[in-house]
Amino acid sequence: MRLSRRTFLAASTTTAATTACASTGGAPPSGQTASSRLRTGFERLAAGGYRLLDGRRIGIVTNPTGITRDARHIVDVMHADNRVELTAVFGPEHGFRGTAQAGGSEGRHDDPATGLPVYDTYQKSGRALADIFTASGVDTVVFDIQDVGARFYTYIWTLYDCMEAARLAGKRFVVLDRPNPVTGRSARGPVLHKEFATFVGRQPISQAHGMTVAELARLFNEEFLEEPVPLETVLMSGWRRSRFYDSSGLPWVPPSPNMPTPDTALVYAGTGLFEGTNLSEGRGTTRPFELLGAEGIDRRWAAAANDLGLPGAHFREAYFTPTFSKFQGKTVGGVQIHVHDRAAYDPVRTGIGLLVTAKKVWSGFAWRPDNWIDRLTGSTRVRTMIDAGADTDEVVADWQEDLAAFRKVREEYLLYR
Numbered sequence: 001m002r003l004s005r006r007t008f009l010a011a012s013t014t015t016a017a018t019t020a021c022a023s024t025g026g027a028p029p030s031g032q033t034a035s036s037r038l039r040t041g042f043e044r045l046a047a048g049g050y051r052l053l054d055g056r057r058i059g060i061v062t063n064p065t066g067i068t069r070d071a072r073h074i075v076d077v078m079h080a081d082n083r084v085e086l087t088a089v090f091g092p093e094h095g096f097r098g099t100a101q102a103g104g105s106e107g108r109h110d111d112p113a114t115g116l117p118v119y120d121t122y123q124k125s126g127r128a129l130a131d132i133f134t135a136s137g138v139d140t141v142v143f144d145i146q147d148v149g150a151r152f153y154t155y156i157w158t159l160y161d162c163m164e165a166a167r168l169a170g171k172r173f174v175v176l177d178r179p180n181p182v183t184g185r186s187a188r189g190p191v192l193h194k195e196f197a198t199f200v201g202r203q204p205i206s207q208a209h210g211m212t213v214a215e216l217a218r219l220f221n222e223e224f225l226e227e228p229v230p231l232e233t234v235l236m237s238g239w240r241r242s243r244f245y246d247s248s249g250l251p252w253v254p255p256s257p258n259m260p261t262p263d264t265a266l267v268y269a270g271t272g273l274f275e276g277t278n279l280s281e282g283r284g285t286t287r288p289f290e291l292l293g294a295e296g297i298d299r300r301w302a303a304a305a306n307d308l309g310l311p312g313a314h315f316r317e318a319y320f321t322p323t324f325s326k327f328q329g330k331t332v333g334g335v336q337i338h339v340h341d342r343a344a345y346d347p348v349r350t351g352i353g354l355l356v357t358a359k360k361v362w363s364g365f366a367w368r369p370d371n372w373i374d375r376l377t378g379s380t381r382v383r384t385m386i387d388a389g390a391d392t393d394e395v396v397a398d399w400q401e402d403l404a405a406f407r408k409v410r411e412e413y414l415l416y417r
Contacts, residue, residue, distance in 0.1 A: 038248045041176030041214065041234035042066070042074050042144055050083045052174065052232065059088035059138035061121065061162050063155075064098035065146035065178075065253045074144060079114045088136040089118045092145065092158040094256050102258065102283075121158060123199070129165035141166045143213070144176040146255050150269035151192065151207050152200035152376050155255065159213060160202050160220050167229035175233045177214035177415075181245035181252075181265045182347070184210045184416065189269065189348035190399035191406045192378030200375055206406050207348050207377065208269040211414070212236070219413040233415075241416055244342060258288040267337055270351025273382075276373030278366045279358060280332055284322030291320050292354065293334020295327060297362050302335045304357040308392060312345030314338045315354075352382065353392040 045052060058078075060066070066074045075096075078084045089096050095106030096118050105122035119132050133141060141162060145155045159175070166173045189207025197203065203224045209216065214233040221228045245252065245262040254260050259268070264287075271289040274281040282291035298317075305315040318336040322328050335354070339345050359365040367373050373383050385395050 038179065038236060038238040038243075038250065040069075040178050040236055040250070043069065044237060045176060045234045046077070050078075050081070052234065053084055053140065053142075056085065056140040056172070057138045058084060058086045058140050058142055059090055059119075059133065059136050060086065060142040060144065061090040061092065061158065062142075062144045063092055063094060063096055063255065065255050066144040067251065067253055069250060071251050071253075075111070075116070076113060079116065086116065088138050089116050090121045090132070090136075090141070090162070091118050093122045093154050095120075098254075098257075102256065121162065124165075125161040126164065127168060129161055130168035133165055133169040133171055138171065140172040140174060142174045142176065143217075144178070145213070146178050146253065147180065147213050147216075148255060148259060148265040148268055149180045149182045149208055149210065150272060151189075151205055151209060151378070152272055153255075153268070154199055156209075156213065156216055157199055157202045159217060160224070163217065163220055163229050163231070164225055167225060167227060172230045172232070173217075175214045175217045175231070177212050177233060177236050179236065179239050179243065179245060179248050179250075180210065180212050181262050182208070182269070183244055184212060184215075184241040184414070186210050187403065187407050187410055188346060189403070190378050190382065191402040196375055196378050198375050201378055204378075204402075204406065205410075206403055209410070210241075211410065212239075212416070215413050215415055218415075219410070222413075223409065235415055239416055241414075258283050260286070260288070263339070264289050266339060266342065266345070267347055267350070270347035270349070271337065271354065273351045273355060273373060273376050276368050276371075276376050276383075277355070277358075278326070278364070278368065279334070280320075280322055280326040282320075282322075283325035284328060285320050287336065290337050291318055291334065292337075292358075293318065293320065293327075293332040294362065294364065295330060295332050296364050297333040297358070299333075300361040301333075301358060304361050305335060305354055308353045308357065310346075310350050310353050310392075312339055312341035312343070313350055314340060349392065349396055352386075352395050355382075356386055356390075356392050356395070359386060 078086045091106050105120050107120050109118050111118050187206040187210045191206050192201045192204045221231050268289050274292055279294045282288040285291050302315045302317040315335045319333050321331045374380050
């Protein structure tokens with residue numbers, strides 16, 4: 001993997017990001033322990049009297065996850081505070097208030113609760129999105145959305161697209177940080193090859209990136225944007241890279257309709273790959289991405305998956321009837337993933353192991369006809385290797401060189417211990 005701008009920018013670019021890290025707290029204060037109360041970027045911004053936004057016309061990119069500790073939406077909080085001139089909201093996939101399903105958005109409208117204009121960013125990028133920022137009349141774009149840690153979860157690419165559009169429109173960009181719910185311990189999985197770039201992966205990062213949105217914003221700004229945007233970040237305090245979401249003390253709001261719990265996020269970076277197959281990934285059930293299956297699959301799949309000895313997980317023979325999406329209204333057989341050791345669990349290796357065993361035990365296995373799996377994994381390698389009979393270890397070994405290169409770059413942008 002080649003990130004050609006890294007060396008130049010690391011040496012020559014001094015954007016507002018560095019200044020902001022210092023002025024809004026930088027890395028979490030020394031002496032904090034893993035049990036310290038976590039404060040999100042928004043909490044720290046508000047506690048500082050919104051000084052970072054003084055005298056600015058603010059537009060915010062957010063969705064239902066942009067909430068306070070007591071479950072109030074930050075748009076409602078900021079709109080009611082005369083210290084902030086909040087003038088516009090920008091909604092991503094699923095919408096600002098979260099009324100749309102996968103692949104949908106809420107469109108341009110006025111928010112009934114605040115009267116603020118809401119602009120639709122979904123599937124908009126570059127100059128088209130820059131024109132929306134210009135038309136809104138804002139001079140500062142703020143981003144606050146809860147991510148789940150997987151490259152193909154689209155909110156990080158909404159972040160990327162909005163940063164690029166803000167640069168084109170001459171706007172300042174502020175990122176309010178939130179925790180990576182599945183920890184920030186390590187990057188895992190294949191790294192995207194640029195020729196496979198789509199909205200489920202714009203740039204060459206690993207499948208499970210192990211970063212927060214503020215860290216990703218810094219990486220995007222210095223590695224991938226043609227020119228850096230004036231970037232400022234408000235970091236969390238009290239967060240450690242080893243912490244899972246349930247230790248944060250924050251309420252969980254589903255970032256999208258099929259991400260109902262932090263348990264879903266834990267497995268998603270691996271089982272999200274089943275969107276590229278003809279198996280159900282559990283949409284239309286109460287356990288999406290934990291339940292996987294299809295008509296004609298029986299107990300042999302769970303047995304084969306358990307025989308792999310994948311760390312941290314057991315696989316139970318399961319039967320379920322999706323209420324929508326693949327196999328709607330039909331009873332299918334498959335597996336349910338039970339993660340018994342989160343620290344040992346590797347979602348990407350697990351996802352590969354499940355693909356390998358599903359293909360071996362079920363004669364009906366097929367990739368989606370458009371080879372969407374290549375977009376999800378970032379190249380043809382996973383698909384072609386599994387088709388050629390490679391086992392789990394062989395597939396995982398194939399991406400290690402690219403992953404090692406990405407991990408080295410990633411280290412430069414980590415903001416927490």
